[in-house]
């Protein structure tokens with residue numbers, strides 16, 4: 052998408068034309084009725100003061116009617132403008148959610164969880180101000196300004212000598228301070244996001260902070276972030292205050308100048324005394340809308356920063372492209388890695404350098420290798436968090452990037468399982484909402500009551516139970532391919548043995564790929580693929596790979612058993 056952030060934002064209103072037009076109409080009626088009421092009162096005053104005959108009763112009734120119209124229009128405008136704002140915000144929030152789903156879990160644009168939450172919540176919220184309080188107001192204010200100015204010029208063009216230059220100064224004031232306003236806006240949004248990220252991080256890591264006695268240090272960090280935000284807000288408020296003070300000064304100068312001008316015009320006979328109050332109101336009245344516009348634009352910097360942050364997120368390209376003409380993969384669901392190459396960033400090191408191996412149905416293949424060898428990267432590519440830079444990954448003979456609904460075919464038990472607030476059963480049903488979870492729970496040897504609440508991120512369960520919920524969750528979908536990324540790392544040896552039996556049963560007729568560290572897991576595999584620095588350096592059965600006492604696998608197992 053090449054549209055600029057502000058044009059993109061204006062386009063967001065496009066889908067809600069009716070709500071926008073209602074807001075515009077309500078605002079216009081309110082502003083015009085206000086101008087008419089004030090001008091009518093001034094005209095009446097001029098006539099009464101100069102002793103001209105005036106039908107006071109009907110005029111007073113008309114003025115009262117105008118006041119009623121202003122009241123109703125103000126209420127209606129508040130109602131429809133917020134309606135419009137929340138319709139647009141709901142749409143923007145949907146776009147932000149889609150964007151996060153599209154880019155995650157592969158990359159978060161270098162942004163932290165709290166930062167993304169800020170974009171989804173508070174940045175989008177900031178835009179409410181634009182839709183509810185700015186867009187329509189700017190248009191109607193411009194209309195009223197032009198009407199007032201033309202009417203004043205019709206009474207006497209001299210009337211504009213003071214008010215027009217001042218109105219122009221007031222209107223262009225935000226432009227003079229626009230750079231500073233924009234910088235302050237960015238600083239405030241960035242400081243807000245930074246603080247939100249650290250608060251989220253702190254809440255998520257409270258156990259570790261307590262265990263390592265780091266709570267005080269963390270409190271100081273958060274206090275520092277709060278001060279940085281307060282400094283940014285103070286700078287912005289100071290600029291806003293300066294703008295407001297300059298506006299007040301200009302308005303006062305214009306009012307005094309117009310008064311003097313009207314007096315001079317009356318004295319020289321160029322203006323009828325009866326029209327003096329009306330002339331005064333129309334000339335100086337044009338400053339009212341100009342002031343309103345400037346006060347609205349005072350927040351331009353914050354709006355711009357929030358717009359840019361949301362725009363960057365919603366226009367971020369997808370990490371992997373959905374297939375244009377998807378194919379259902381056909382059984383047997385053999386997984387083939389064929390000369391796969393991959394790097395995380397274009398200028399980063401190549402993490403996989405021509406990896407090839409095959410996993411057939413009914414077979415359990417263990418990916419083994421030292422830390423950083425690329426085992427988890429293979430898993431991520433099989434789950435299509437990223438696509439390889441070279442080579443192919445096939446499932447049942449179909450390239451992975453052509454497969455429709457990959458999660459239905461490849462189940463995963465990740466290294467760190469995320470449990471959502473809810474019951475064990477709800478968590479197990481994540482990928483298969485309608486499934487009967489009993490077989491999966493039994494296969495994962497999960498004996499806890501399925502109705503047990505797991506608490507925030509699964510805190511009420513033991514590490515072993517959490518790992519088994521992850522296994523049950525994967526099995527509930529009954530996928531033909533199962534990927535286990537060090538799933539047994541959290542279990543003690545008794546639990547591990549129980550789970551291993553369950554997985555052995557579950558792995559029957561499935562394709563199972565295990566990222567394995569423990570000797571017992573490696574020994575149980577049908578085939579072992581040994582990775583080092585992104586290359587397959589050996590593969591075969593356990594017996595074949597350990598036949599030589601000093602073989603690579605034997606040496607690795609020695610290190611693993613020493614916990615290195």
Ligand SMILES: Nc1ncnc2c1ncn2[C@@H]1O[C@H](COP(=O)(O)OP(=O)(O)OP(=O)(O)O)[C@@H](O)[C@H]1O
Nearest residue numbers: 395396399402420421422423424425426427428429
């Ligand atoms: N998101 C990422 N961005 C950039 N580099 C990454 C990313 N994830 C992993 N890497 C790098 O890729 C290489 C392979 O990492 P990978 O996690 O696949 O190794 P591993 O064999 O699974 O290691 P371990 O056994 O320690 O989990 C490492 O050098 C790692 O630093």
